[in-house]
Structure formats: C-alpha cells, structure tokens
Amino acid sequence: MIIVLKPEATETDAKEILNQIESVNLKPLYMPGTERIVLGALGDERVLHNLNIAAHPMVENVKPILSTYKQVSREMQSHDTQVNFGRNTIGGGTFTVIAGPCAVESKEQMFKSAEIVKKYGAVGIRGGAFKPRTSPYSFQGLEEEGLKILKETSAEYGLPCVTEIIDAGHVEMMESYVDAFQIGARNMQNFKLLKAVGQSQKPTILKRGMSATIEELLLAAEYIYNEGNKNVIICERGIRTYEKATRNTLDLNAVAYIKTKSHLPVIVDPSHGTGIRELVAPMAKAAVACGADGVIVEVHYNPQIALSDGQQSLDENHFAKLMSELNPFVQAAGKVLV
Known part of the structure; x- marks a missing residue:
C-alpha cells in the first residue's frame, strides 16, 4: 500500500502511522518528498x-501497489533512481x-585493456575473476588473484570496476576489491545470493536470466532492494530463443518496458546479447534509442588470444569506432555521454 499524507502532515504524524504499520508485522517505508510525505506498507x-x-486525520489517500514487484516499481517511486558508480552516476x-x-x-592483459577503454571514454572497467561456465573444462577465472589484479587496474587507471559475484559467501571478501557487483544471468534467481548482495550497499548490476521474463527479472531486483540495497541496476543481456543466428536475442523491448514500469536504471550488454563482434556497435546505438542508461561491452586488447568470449570482444579499433559513433545517438536521446 502507498499512503499519501496531507501537505500539513509532520514527521511526528508519519512516525505515528509507521509505528502502527510495524505493530502488525508489516514492513513500513518512509519516503519524504518535497511537497508531502509518502509512506509505504508491505x-x-x-x-x-x-x-x-x-x-x-493526516492521511490524504491510500492506494494499493498493483505490481508484484513493489519497491522497484514506478507506483512506489515516480522519479528515476540514480546509482553512483565511482565518481559517475548511472541513470538520470x-x-x-x-x-x-x-x-x-x-x-598485463588488464592494464592493456584498461588503457584502451579509458583512452576512448569508458568510465568503468569490467572483468570476471570468477567465471561460471557452461563447460567444466572452460577457463573458470583466477578467483581472488583476479580480484587483486582488477583492483590494481582500477587504481592505476582511475576506473571504478565491476565483476561478477557467484557465491553468497563471497560478499564480505569481494567488497574491498570492487566498486560494484554483477549478478550474472545464471544466478539471477539465486535467491540466497540476491539476499546477501542486498545486505550490502555495494552497487549491483543484475543481469537478466537467459529464459527469464521481465517480471521475474524485476522480482529478482526486488529481492536485493527489499534487503536494504537501493543501488540496483538492471541489465538486459539477451534471452534464449529459437533463433540460432546470434548467441542470444537482445530484447530491447524489455528496456523500454522496464523504464515505464520501474524507477531503476537499465543498461544493455550487446556483447552477450549478440555474441558477434560486428553487431555490438549497432545494438549499442539501438540501446540508446530505446531509453537505456548505458552499456557494458567486452573489450580486449587482443581478442584472438582471449581465454573467454574473444569472438564478441572489441579490439581497440572497434571500440574507438563505437565510442565516436555513439555520442550523436546519446545527444539525440537528450542524454549526456559520461
């Protein structure tokens, strides 16, 4: 329920109602606005x-929240959430x-790749230290040693870093290494992991599961939000369909739809969404056009020797071209490329 208080209502009035809500074991929410106080009860x-x-006497109206995902919905909050990532903000x-x-x-690989992404205007660096792979024989990542390299790279080039977290028990250990967590597609409904990350205040990029509906994705975000972490970023990274021409089907419908239904920022991963290097740039531009707040792309200084996803990784020339062509689309969308 959303409870809108009258303009003359005070903080004391709000606390009185919040105490009533809490007394019957409902979750109270306090959302003071510029003109009036709004309360919630879950x-x-x-x-x-x-x-x-x-x-x-101080309640103006009470209305139900119709969405199954309560706190991340536009019904609960009409304005866009902005999430800090290093010195920059995602969203808004x-x-x-x-x-x-x-x-x-x-x-060496991380330093050379970071030099490229910084040179052409990226504001953050990604890199997986833990790599959950479909095959047990594929490269599984350097684990904590990889986190150390990622942190060193971040410090050297002044780029906040994000990496995937795959185990609820890793939260405390990883917090000191990274600026943001990423929950990958395979773990979108790992509810223990969602809750553990939710108990942290670390910004979290939540990727859509390969077969997940939009509602399931937003309910996964709700798990994180409900534990107290409001720094959630949704990521559309493609879904599995009957189409075999591309690795996944990048569902840009989802971006536009989520922006109407949720206040959370939304970014797009055209690298996993297509799996084809030549398609990353056009789909990144399309992401701008449909309302995305950013993209996360794979860039390797030499994709031919990459241990993972070389076929979809951009080299320096491809990334430079992407960044030079992206800005006109961003400006046309009324946004600023940061």
Whole structure:
C-alpha cells in the first residue's frame, strides 16, 4: 500500500502511522518528498485494511501497489533512481559506458585493456575473476588473484570496476576489491545470493536470466532492494530463443518496458546479447534509442588470444569506432555521454 499524507502532515504524524504499520508485522517505508510525505506498507494488505489507516486525520489517500514487484516499481517511486558508480552516476539523464575483457587473465592483459577503454571514454572497467561456465573444462577465472589484479587496474587507471559475484559467501571478501557487483544471468534467481548482495550497499548490476521474463527479472531486483540495497541496476543481456543466428536475442523491448514500469536504471550488454563482434556497435546505438542508461561491452586488447568470449570482444579499433559513433545517438536521446 502507498499512503499519501496531507501537505500539513509532520514527521511526528508519519512516525505515528509507521509505528502502527510495524505493530502488525508489516514492513513500513518512509519516503519524504518535497511537497508531502509518502509512506509505504508491505505485507498482507488485509492486515493493513484492518488498521483503517485511511481514517487518520493526516492521511490524504491510500492506494494499493498493483505490481508484484513493489519497491522497484514506478507506483512506489515516480522519479528515476540514480546509482553512483565511482565518481559517475548511472541513470538520470546520463549514458554510461563500462568496458573491459570478459575475464581477468593477467595483469598485463588488464592494464592493456584498461588503457584502451579509458583512452576512448569508458568510465568503468569490467572483468570476471570468477567465471561460471557452461563447460567444466572452460577457463573458470583466477578467483581472488583476479580480484587483486582488477583492483590494481582500477587504481592505476582511475576506473571504478565491476565483476561478477557467484557465491553468497563471497560478499564480505569481494567488497574491498570492487566498486560494484554483477549478478550474472545464471544466478539471477539465486535467491540466497540476491539476499546477501542486498545486505550490502555495494552497487549491483543484475543481469537478466537467459529464459527469464521481465517480471521475474524485476522480482529478482526486488529481492536485493527489499534487503536494504537501493543501488540496483538492471541489465538486459539477451534471452534464449529459437533463433540460432546470434548467441542470444537482445530484447530491447524489455528496456523500454522496464523504464515505464520501474524507477531503476537499465543498461544493455550487446556483447552477450549478440555474441558477434560486428553487431555490438549497432545494438549499442539501438540501446540508446530505446531509453537505456548505458552499456557494458567486452573489450580486449587482443581478442584472438582471449581465454573467454574473444569472438564478441572489441579490439581497440572497434571500440574507438563505437565510442565516436555513439555520442550523436546519446545527444539525440537528450542524454549526456559520461
């Protein structure tokens, strides 16, 4: 339920109502605005109804939240959420480019790749230290050693870093190494991991599962948000369909739809979405046009020797071309490339 208080309502009035909500084991939410205070109550709406909150003299109106995903919905918050990533902000009129190799392979590889992504305007670097792979024989990542290399790269080039977290038990260990967590497609419904990341305040990029519906994706975001972490970024990275021409089908419908239904920032991963190097740039431009707040792309200084996803990674020339061609699309969309 959303409870809108009258303009003259005070913080004391709000606390009185919040205490009533909490007394029946519902989750109270306090959302002070510029003009009036808005409260929320999450839980069994029948219990809330019995409280008769609408009769309180300082309550203007009470309305149900119809979405299954309550806190991340536009019903709960109409304005866009902005998430800090290093010195930059994702969402709220900016367009952010995060780039880097699929996997952390060595210090030399990360430094050379970071030099490229910084040179052409990316504001963050990505790189997987833990690599959950379909085949047990594929490169699985350098694990904590990879995190150390990623942190060193981040410090050397002044780029905030993001990497995938695959285990709920890794949260505390990884917090000191990275600026943001990424929850990969395979773990989108790993609810223990979602809750663990939710108990951290670390910005989290949540990737859509390969067969997940939009509602399931937003409910996964709700898990993180409900644990107290409001720094959630949705990532569309393609879904599995019957089409075999590309690695996945990049669902840009989802970006436009989510922007109407949720206040969270949305970025796009055209590298995994297509799996084809030549398609990354056109789909990144399309991501701008449909309302995305940024892209996360794979860039390797030499994709031919990459241990993971070389076929979809951009080299220096491809990345330079992407960045030079992207800005006119960003400007046309009324955003600023940061």
